[in-house]
Amino acid sequence: MANRSETMFSEREIRYLRSLPAVQSVTQKRIRYTKAFRDDCIRRYRNGESPVEIFRKAGLDSSLIGYKRIERCMARWRDEPDGPEPRVDAMQPTSFDIPEDERWVGSGTPPTGDARYGRERDARLDSDTRFAYELVITQQARRIDELESKIRRLEHRLDGTGEPSAG
Known part of the structure; x- marks a missing residue:
C-alpha cells in the first residue's frame, strides 16, 4: 500500500x-x-x-x-x-x-x-462498509481457527501423543 x-x-x-x-x-x-x-x-x-x-x-x-x-x-x-x-x-x-x-x-x-x-451520510456506503468489515472479520476468524488447529497438532506431536482427536 x-x-x-x-x-x-x-x-x-x-x-x-x-x-x-x-x-x-x-x-x-x-x-x-x-x-x-x-x-x-x-x-x-x-x-x-x-x-x-x-x-x-x-x-x-x-x-x-x-x-x-x-x-x-x-x-x-x-x-x-x-x-x-x-x-x-x-x-x-x-x-x-x-x-x-x-x-x-x-x-x-x-x-x-x-x-x-x-x-x-450515504446509506449504501454504510452497508457496503459494514459488509466489507464483516467479510474481513469472517476471513480472520477462519484463519485464526486454522492456526489454532495447527498449533494443537504441533503441540501434540511435541508431546509425543500423536494427532489430537477430532473435536
Whole structure:
C-alpha cells in the first residue's frame, strides 16, 4: 500500500482540509499550513505534546494526511532557527483545536452530518462498509481457527501423543 503522504487527496478530503483553520491551502498532493499553526505546533511540541495529537486536535488525523507528513512537518519546523518560544499554557486548547465531532475520523471516514465538507451520510456506503468489515472479520476468524488447529497438532506431536482427536 502506498504511503498516505504520497497519495492524492480526493475532492471530499480537499473540501474538508480547506475548512480547517490550520490549513492555508491544499492541492491533491500538498497541504500548506498557516504560520500561526506551525508556531503553535512547535510551542505545544516543546511543552511535551505529541505531534500526532496536536495535528489530530486540529482535525488533521494521521489516517487522512499520513503519519509521515506529520513527522516531516514537525522535523522541518523544529529546525527553523527563529521558531516560537515555549508557552506555559501549551496544553490548553488553541484556536486550531476543533470539536471532536467535526474531525475526520480514522480510515478515511469523514465526520458525519455537515454538508459544508461534502459529508452527507450515504446509506449504501454504510452497508457496503459494514459488509466489507464483516467479510474481513469472517476471513480472520477462519484463519485464526486454522492456526489454532495447527498449533494443537504441533503441540501434540511435541508431546509425543500423536494427532489430537477430532473435536
